[in-house]
Amino acid sequence: MxxxxxxxxxxxxxxxxxxxxxxxxxxxxxxxxxxxxxxxxxxxxxxxxxxxxxxxxxxxxxxxxxxxxxxxxxxxxxxxxxxxxxxxxxxxxxxxxxxxxxxxxxxxxxxxxxxxxxxxxxxxxxxxxxxxxxxxxxxxxxxxxxxxxxxxxxxxxxxxxxxxxxxxxxxxxxxxxxxxxxxxxxxxxxxxxxxxxxxxxxxxxxxxxxxxxxxxxxxxxxxxxxxxxxxxxxxxxxxxxxxxxxxxxxxxxxGGNNAFVVLDDADLDKAVSASIFGKFMHQGQICMSINRIIVDRKVSNEFISKFKSKVEKLTTGDPMSNETNIGPLINKNQINQVNRLVQTSIEEGATVVVKGDVKNNTISPWVLTDVTSEMTIAQEEIFGPIAVIIPVDGEEEAIRVANDTKYGLVGSVFTEDINRGLAFAEKMDCGMFHINDATVNSEPGVPFGGEKDxxxxxxxxxxxxxxxxxxxxxxxxxxxxxxxxx
Structure with a gap:
């Protein structure tokens, strides 16, 4: 039994x-x-x-x-x-x-x-x-x-x-x-x-x-x-x-297709730490998980380098171990869905920064960059440990790309200028938004919910x-x- x-x-x-x-x-x-x-x-x-x-x-x-x-x-x-x-x-x-x-x-x-x-x-x-x-x-x-x-x-x-x-x-x-x-x-x-x-x-x-x-x-x-x-x-x-x-x-x-935006004045170390948590917590199987990391091209190379270094230290395996960061996906169908998205994005022109590996029901992290808004992986909810990085030229393009989705659950932006962050938040089409924090946030006393789909x-x-x-x-x-x- x-x-x-x-x-x-x-x-x-x-x-x-x-x-x-x-x-x-x-x-x-x-x-x-x-x-x-x-x-x-x-x-x-x-x-x-x-x-x-x-x-x-x-x-x-x-x-x-x-x-x-x-x-x-x-x-x-x-x-x-x-x-x-x-x-x-x-x-x-x-x-x-x-x-x-x-x-x-x-x-x-x-x-x-x-x-x-x-x-x-x-x-x-x-x-x-x-x-x-x-x-x-x-x-x-x-x-x-x-x-x-x-x-x-x-x-x-x-x-x-x-x-x-x-x-x-x-x-x-x-x-x-x-x-x-x-x-x-x-x-x-x-x-x-x-x-x-x-x-x-x-x-x-x-x-x-x-x-x-x-x-x-x-x-x-x-x-x-x-x-x-x-x-x-x-x-x-x-x-x-x-x-x-x-x-x-x-x-x-x-569902959500949540954008995590890194502007050119962001503290990159803080942004990387937040994005690691927001992307890989529970293997990315959270409605609030980061689906797209949108980075100003002025700082994208440095961000990717720091991000890659952190990702490569994440451990995948037995979820009962205190040392494990990434456990299994819920079932084989989810494994197949994530693999499909990765392979499609590579065929569409994405660059592999970190190559993941499948073992039974676990997938070690993938990091893909040179992704564009038109790619399938940028439009669909991933629900897996796949980080998608989209370089953009400036704040206005970041806003346009972040809003280029049928979803509107949550977003976040990293900037050292809080007023700039607040102005960015006002332009985002989502029910929740966080400045200098990950997209994964839940508090019992505030309104949790989204817009659009x-x-x-x-x-x-x-x-x-x-x-x-x-x-x-x-x-x-x-x-x-x-x-x-x-």
Missing amino acids: GSYSQWKQMPLGGVWREGNSDSYYENKNPYNNELLVRIKLANNEDIDEAFFVANKVQKEWAQTTAEERSKVMLKAIKLFEERREEFAKILVEESGSTIKKANFEIDTALRYIKEASEFPFKMESETLDSTIKGKKNKIFRIPVGIVSVITPWNFPFNLAIRSVAPALATGNAVILKPDNQTAISGGSFIAKVFEDAGVPKGLISVIIADLKEIGDAVIEHPLANVVSFTGSSKAGKHIASVASKHLKKATLEL SGLGRHGGEWSIDEFTTVKWVSIQNEARNYPLA
Whole structure:
């Protein structure tokens, strides 16, 4: 049954059990292909049961006090910390995270839960003036009901928590559909900890299923009120279409083709350090990863030399080792996709500065330069340890090249002139931008999200509250009113 056979069951409608599908999924370690657990999948019957129970339990959960919901969030943090070592190991063995990345992800996710613990206290009603004599207007912020959360495999814990924690904290139920490749770290483990922290059974259900069997059930189910999706732009467009057809709100955090810009006055040592982190963290399998390094030609040779030197010191191998910088890609399909992009770019005229190597599911870093915006690798999201360097002539060309993409998630610029950096940021078509820092940034109290094909909506702080609540206007007429037709 595999080393994680205790996770063969999933929480469905308040009961930990196997799904009712005839199909199974074999969850394997992407580094060594060892079987972790064989899971009997859920089907549409299970999904109906999950929604039915969630609808009942959510109404009771929404009536709990702000203090009670906040205490559950804080207890969950404590339990995750107590099980950190166990959970980090799961992240390594299930998602191919290096141990460094696993702990980085846990720290980031716990900050999101801490932020969410304050949300119950920020849902107070407010009173607004009325244009009608003797009337009072009260505005109540209330839970939306049931939130369908669909998450990917690359940062399974953090990207689930970013929606699950605020949804629960604001009084909702959650139907969580993780990627099957990370069903434990992105689904079942999360549900178990929240149940242990005091969330009522049935408030969270985890759907581990074959999309070919369940289709769009977690999106279009009549009891789903909001759909929160993180994943590819292609899938996001489909989800948005299905949700809108059923008049459901969708919040979408999608792909990126993120530009890291180095201007002619940049501190190159700092820029190189930031770009190494932003490009190679988790093998480049992050929506915020640097996809294109755009460097002013005046400093490009020096930058490339320093960058190459750093890249050649990165170690590739067993993600459980503290010495490993780059672990495996998630599966063979991703390996093939990255290899295709590299070979196509070379055929299109890119120059190889550092040549990578494939061993099983790992790819050691590639560095390509003399890349142009027209090349395939400059237009597609890479999701692998391939650094692409595009030399440009001056700041205006850097801005034009950086914006030459259908995506608009995040960007960054390195310059010693902060005002120059701020002016650059204003011209960038993206939802997030960083000056003298990497593109990979996530903070629980600021708005996280993109423009264009990178999504709709925002995560973090009061913006998360907006995504998972709605408002109700209640007016009180305190004295007789003269009506036009009375």
